[in-house]
Amino acid sequence: MHILVTNDDGVLSPxxxxxxxxxxxxxxxxxxxxxxxxxxxxxxxxLERPLRVKQVVLADQSTAWACDGAPSDCVSLALHxxxxxxxxxxxxxxxxxxxxxxxxxxxxxxxxxxxxxIWGIPAVAFSLDQPDNFAGIVDYCPAARAAKRVxxxxxxxxxxxxxLLNVNIPFLPxxxxxxxxxxxxxxxxxxxxxxRRIDPRGKPYYWIxxxxxxxxxxxxxxxxxxxxxxxxITPIQxxxxxxxxMPEIDTWDWNLELPANHANPHx
Amino acid sequence: MHILVTNDDGVLSPxxxxxxxxxxxxxxxxxxxxxxxxxxxxxxxxLERPLRVKQVVLADQSTAWACDGAPSDCVSLALHxxxxxxxxxxxxxxxxxxxxxxxxxxxxxxxxxxxxxIWGIPAVAFSLDQPDNFAGIVDYCPAARAAKRVxxxxxxxxxxxxxLLNVNIPFLPxxxxxxxxxxxxxxxxxxxxxxRRIDPRGKPYYWIxxxxxxxxxxxxxxxxxxxxxxxxITPIQxxxxxxxxMPEIDTWDWNLELPANHANPHx
Numbered sequence: 001m002h003i004l005v006t007n008d009d010g011v012l013s014p015x016x017x018x019x020x021x022x023x024x025x026x027x028x029x030x031x032x033x034x035x036x037x038x039x040x041x042x043x044x045x046x047l048e049r050p051l052r053v054k055q056v057v058l059a060d061q062s063t064a065w066a067c068d069g070a071p072s073d074c075v076s077l078a079l080h081x082x083x084x085x086x087x088x089x090x091x092x093x094x095x096x097x098x099x100x101x102x103x104x105x106x107x108x109x110x111x112x113x114x115x116x117x118i119w120g121i122p123a124v125a126f127s128l129d130q131p132d133n134f135a136g137i138v139d140y141c142p143a144a145r146a147a148k149r150v151x152x153x154x155x156x157x158x159x160x161x162x163x164l165l166n167v168n169i170p171f172l173p174x175x176x177x178x179x180x181x182x183x184x185x186x187x188x189x190x191x192x193x194x195x196r197r198i199d200p201r202g203k204p205y206y207w208i209x210x211x212x213x214x215x216x217x218x219x220x221x222x223x224x225x226x227x228x229x230x231x232x233i234t235p236i237q238x239x240x241x242x243x244x245x246m247p248e249i250d251t252w253d254w255n256l257e258l259p260a261n262h263a264n265p266h267x
Numbered sequence: 268m269h270i271l272v273t274n275d276d277g278v279l280s281p282x283x284x285x286x287x288x289x290x291x292x293x294x295x296x297x298x299x300x301x302x303x304x305x306x307x308x309x310x311x312x313x314l315e316r317p318l319r320v321k322q323v324v325l326a327d328q329s330t331a332w333a334c335d336g337a338p339s340d341c342v343s344l345a346l347h348x349x350x351x352x353x354x355x356x357x358x359x360x361x362x363x364x365x366x367x368x369x370x371x372x373x374x375x376x377x378x379x380x381x382x383x384x385i386w387g388i389p390a391v392a393f394s395l396d397q398p399d400n401f402a403g404i405v406d407y408c409p410a411a412r413a414a415k416r417v418x419x420x421x422x423x424x425x426x427x428x429x430x431l432l433n434v435n436i437p438f439l440p441x442x443x444x445x446x447x448x449x450x451x452x453x454x455x456x457x458x459x460x461x462x463r464r465i466d467p468r469g470k471p472y473y474w475i476x477x478x479x480x481x482x483x484x485x486x487x488x489x490x491x492x493x494x495x496x497x498x499x500i501t502p503i504q505x506x507x508x509x510x511x512x513m514p515e516i517d518t519w520d521w522n523l524e525l526p527a528n529h530a531n532p533h534x
Contacts, residue, residue, distance in 0.1 A: 026525065042309025042339070043372040050464070050472040072309070076475055080461035102385050104507055105310040105372060118369050118457070153519045163509045165516075180521040184508040190385070194347035197317070205317040208343055235516055237509035240371055241451040242430045242502035249432075249502055252420045254447040258293065 001027030001155055004078050004090045004116075008038045008071040008108025011056060011064050015094035018140035019126060021060065022148040023091060026155065030083050031064035032074045034108075040210070043111035044070035051077060071112035079119050090116035091151055093126030094143050098168045100215055100222045101188035104236060113164045117238055122159045124150055126167050129226050132212045134171070143169040146177060146231050162239055168222055168232040178229040185234055186221025188213045268294030268422055271345050271357045271383075275305045275338040275375025278323060278331050282361035285407035286393060288327065289415040290358060293422065297350050298331035299341045301375075307477070310378035311337035318344060338379035346386050357383035358418055360393030361410050365435045367482055367489045368455035371503060380431045384505055389421050390431045396438050396493050399479045410436040413444060413498050429506055435489055435499040445496040452501055453488025455480045 003023045007016040011033035023029045032053070051069040058064055065082075067074045075090055092112040099107040109125045116123035128143045146169050154165065170177060191211040196204055215223040225232035270290045274283040278300035290296045299320070318336040325331050332349075334341045342357055359379040366374040376392045383390035393414045397405055413436050421432065437444060458478040463471055482490040492499035 037315075040312035040314055042311045042337075042378060044309045045307035045373050045459075045475065045477060047307055047475060047477045048304075050474045052470075052472055070309075073475065076459070077461060077473060080459065080475065082461065082473065102505055105378065105381060105505070106312050111309060111372065114372060149521045152523060152525050153521055156523055156525060157516075157519055160509075160512065163512055182513045182517045184510065184513070185506050192312075192343070192347065194344060194349065203319075205319055206344060206349065207317045208312065208314060208340065208347065210312060210314045233516065235509035235512045236507045237512075238369055238372070238507075239452050240503045240505075240507060242427075242504035243451065245427065245430055245502045245504075246449045246451070249424075249500065250449045252424055254416045254420055256419060256423055258419050258423060 001088045002085050003027050003029050004075065004083065004087045005029055005031045006033045006071055006074045006090065006092050006112050007095065008034065008041065008112065009096055010034055010036045011066045014138065015096060015128065015140045017058050017060060018144035019091060019094050019147055022144040023151060025148060026151060032067060032078045032083065033064065034071055034074060035066040035068050038070050038108040040106045041070050041108045042106055043114055044072050045076065046070060046073045053082065071108040072115040075112050075115040079121065087121055089151065089155060090121050090123040091126065094140050094147060095127035096130055097127065098129040098226060099125065099127040099166060100168060101186045103188060104166060104185065110166055114238060117162060117164045120161060122154050124154055124165045124167055126169065128169050129171050131171060142172065142174045142177065145174060150233065163235050163237050166234045166236050168226050170226050170229050172229060176229065177231065180233060181225045181230040183222045183225040183232045183234050184220060186218055186223035187216040189215060268355045269352050270294050270296050271342065271350065271354045272296055272298045273300045273338055273341045273359050273379050274362065275301065275308065275379065276363055277301055277303045278333045281405065282363060282395065282407045284325050284327060285411035286358060286361050286414055289411040290418060292415060293418060299334060299345045299350065300331065301338055301341060302333040302335050305337050305375040307373045308337050308375045309373055310381055311339050312343065313337060313340045320349065338375040339382040342379050342382040346388065354388055356418065356422060357388050357390040358393065358414065361407050361414060362394035363397055364394065365396040365493060366392065366394040366433060367435060368453045370455060371433060377433055381505060384429060384431045387428060389426045391417055391421055391434055392431065393434045393436065395436050398438060409439065409441045409444065412441060417500065430502050430504050433501045433503050435493050437493050437496050437498065439496060443496065444498065447500060448492045448497040450489045450492040450499045450501050451487060453485055453490035454483040456482065
């Protein structure tokens with residue numbers, strides 16, 4: 001088995017190293033990941049500029065490829081032939097923070113896995129539910145060991161076309177991890193705000209402040225599952241069609257004219 | 268009704284102007300869009316740098332806001348308070364080319380609408396199925412008139428939480444448009460390739476060449492609907508959970524050890 005490992009925190013982050021080391025127990029590993037942080041970068045296909053790739057040495061003296069593109073570019077490049085040997089599984093992570101609910105379309109970790117899924121390669125995104133205010137050095141090894149169990153299962157059972165797994169792992173030592181549970185996407189509550197500032201030349205600029213989102217820990221969701229101390233495994237499909245809504249929209253009148261009180265024409 | 272208009276081709280592109288002009292017949296319009304092309308940029312939340320916004324004058328002498336962020340940043344900025352008046356509807360487009368099948372997670376046009384949906388604001392993405400080899404000046408007006416009909420219907424019937432509409436419009440004059448049809452996401456076939464080149468200093472660089480994707484024009488899909496001459500309306504949900512797969516994955520054994528012949532440890 002040949003496993004491609006990527007992430008969105010950058011190739012030199014500790015999470016990808018811990019993941020790659022566990023994956024080496026399952027097969028041959030190639031690491032091709034961004035050369036810097038691409039958090040909240042979305043599903044990117046870089047077309048307007050060429051990509052550069054260079055070899056780097058990781059903390060354990062293994063080698064990896066560092067690319068100046070997005071996580072999804074790394075997967076795309078690898079599958080387009082930069083990596084010559086056939087790839088059987090793509091794993092992405094371990095992201096430093098959880099990717100829950102609506103995070104999935106923003107997340108570079110998850111969109112890297114999406115790219116592989118579009119190519120028809122089984123893919124799993126791994127994220128660690130690190131607390132925001134954790135001051136110490138994070139140990140990614142328990143999460144990486146849990147990731148290995150999931151990757152093994154995917155290699156054994158396979159994944160249907162068009163589906164990837166989004167896996168979130170509690171920030172707990174091995175003996176406190178309660179197990180693995182299948183969950184649905186839950187509800188994130190974003191607390192972003194806009195901060196308007198004036199530059200030294202007197203012109204405004206705007207920060208979007210990504211304060212940590214909170215979540216509704218409903219049972220059965222990724223959020224609730226994590227909160228209960230289980231590894232949350234959410235199967236994610238790339239068919240986003242809202243099938244249940246199709247019959248209702250099919251009854252809409254496309255020729256209706258809105259009543260005058262609905263409109264408020266701009267002068 | 269107050270309508271926010273954005274796009275991913277850039278605020279000065281003709282598609283957004285045609286769309287905004289039709290939207291002005293339905294309500295007050297504010298245009299806040301990227302200052303340049305963000306195609307295939309994905310669902311972005313720009314956190315690492317501040318955003319700049321400047322006022323620009325469009326070809327019809329109306330004013331718009333041009334932002335140096337992604338399409339989803341534009342929507343986020345507007346809803347965070349850059350636009351003070353309450354926004355009732357967000358429309359994105361008209362994109363120069365169709366956004367079909369798996370295009371939706373890459374597309375700046377669609378991810379701008381996703382951003383609004385996450386905020387709980389009804390949103391529609393509009394794209395024109397312009398042929399690749401079209402040499403003339405594209406007339407966006409028929410597509411904009413079709414977009415107005417869809418926006419009217421959304422204003423009248425509403426959209427459920429967590430659902431947006433992805434609308435693709437055939438490249439046809441009004442009298443050849445056959446009507447409006449609800450469709451599911453179809454299957455895109457991507458023809459990207461990697462082009463490895465050597466720079467003047469002897470180092471390699473890699474272009475991902477986004478050759479136009481083709482599609483499988485299956486009946487009932489966005490692709491088949493467009494090919495038949497209808498406006499394709501696909502309801503897109505942001506809950507990506509593959510519910511139908513959950514019971515099966517729930518039976519997986521997370522403690523299995525792969526047989527030795529499965530593994531091929533990296534030396």
